[in-house]
Amino acid sequence: MSEVKSEEIENLYKKLDSEAESFGYHLNSDIDMTKDLIKGLLVNEKRYGYLACPCRLATGEKSRDLDIICPCDYRDDDLNEYGSCYCALYVSKDILNGKKKLGSIPERRHQKDEKRQIKEKSIKNNIISLSKPVWRCKVCGYLCGKDSPPEVCPICKAKKERFEIFI
């Protein structure tokens, strides 16, 4: 495995930090931890070809790891409930200001699989007549009604493959 250069870490750190701040997110202010996680993302990119979550075991098959490509499908729910994403790369304002303590949080992935399946079924069984399907970005929740999802989410910049049919 080729080594990750400190320059690469710096660059991705700057990119993620400015993106986060302009979209209302915040990176963890514990710089050492944050840069280690960013290094982990880059290691995974070299290993698997995509930025798989550093704190989860990726399979190396992209289609099975889509939900854990950073930012993962679980970031926003975890930020709302616990004040940080699973890895603690992203944190809430309360954690940033020290109002809330940062800690290791439970894994949300796979928890709601059953619920989701039931929901998807009930949607399919409902006869809804819409002129266009509605697509939902699994990363940020953005919705749009058109034949196919956009190349990148206009809100959070997630790629097309992160969209699901919502209605």
Add this chain to the structure above:
Amino acid sequence: MKIEHVDGENRGKILLYALSTCGWCRKTKEFLSKLGVEYSYIYVDLVDDSEKDKVIKEVRKFNPRNSYPTIVINDKECIVGYNEDEIREVLGK
């Protein structure tokens, strides 16, 4: 499979399943070292593909969600995630 060993005070068999890229796993490792206990660890992401399923199965036995870090103590107790208080309590430190 590469199992790393860290010397220290014997507090039972402590096996840490971790990922080499994960922040909380690193903190857990540092904490165990700070406590000065003897333990072993496996970086599951670096395990050879031929052996990975076997290791994952082992982790799932204790932690069905297959999340990391997972510490298994004496092949029976298990601590999921980085939790200093829980580690102290279980290890009596």
